[in-house]
Amino acid sequence: MSSSSSSPSHDRPTAVPDDPPPGYPDLGPEPVGQMRLLRVPAVPTAVVRATGVPMSTIAGYFDAAFGKAFPALFAAGVAPAGPAFAVYTRTTEEPEFTADIEIGFPLARPLAELHDGDPAEVDGMRVVASELPSGDVAVVSHLGSYDGLGQAWGEFMASIGAMGRAPGTPFWESYVTEPSPDMDPATLRTDLFCPARTPDDAA
Structure with missing residues (x-):
């Protein structure tokens, strides 16, 4: 194999972005359990x-x-x-x-x-x-207490890298469930969003 024809980063499959759901950045009533890649407007x-x-x-x-x-x-x-x-x-x-x-x-x-x-x-x-921002944005939902967001973000960023993309900035979280004093923290839904750059994107 010729070393000039490919590189390790290009050997990994990259996801093709989907269209955003109507009402974006609202991702819809159901949590996004598996990470999705969207091409979104500003x-x-x-x-x-x-x-x-x-x-x-x-x-x-x-x-x-x-x-x-x-x-x-x-x-x-x-x-x-x-x-x-x-x-x-x-x-x-x-x-x-x-x-x-x-x-x-x-x-x-x-x-x-x-x-x-x-x-x-x-x-x-x-x-x-x-x-x-507009562009290719990865999205996923976190269900649970805000205390678990740090771990959720770490796993989310790793998933973006695993599909051959690089996490970018800014990244953001949307608080879909409005917290209340008597609610079960396990039912809190927070949607995570992060630009997913290709290997050729400028930093």
Whole structure:
């Protein structure tokens, strides 16, 4: 065999992307048990951004954003087009695990078309326009407590590599099941999304 005709990364089969389900990023009523690869459009979003948030304190930031910043936007007539999400645009592990994040909701149209003027700043948090990226995106559902998301992400990233793709950034999670005090954590559904790059993609 000629060494110039192939390489180990190209010898692995790569999945062919499917079309996204109607209403994407809503993946439908049934959890996605086996990872799927989708070719998706960009989706407009409304988000609160933060940099260098320690993962040990991130739950409190979520509570503040969803409890204070977004109610003001909803009161102005802007309605989310799907479940809340968190987008991780950058992560670091030293000296502690931190993340640059966007917390928010998908929208049917860009924020500027839905809201005339800048949303008010609440406790130092401002809602701004952003978007979920287009391209080839791998998706899977995690069922269970949020405590299991770290392991779920590790397995998900490994699955992307196993099909001959490379996990990209940003990656995000969508909180399909809204938690409540009396619910069984085992029934929580979180959908995971990650760009799946080909070996020839630029970093």
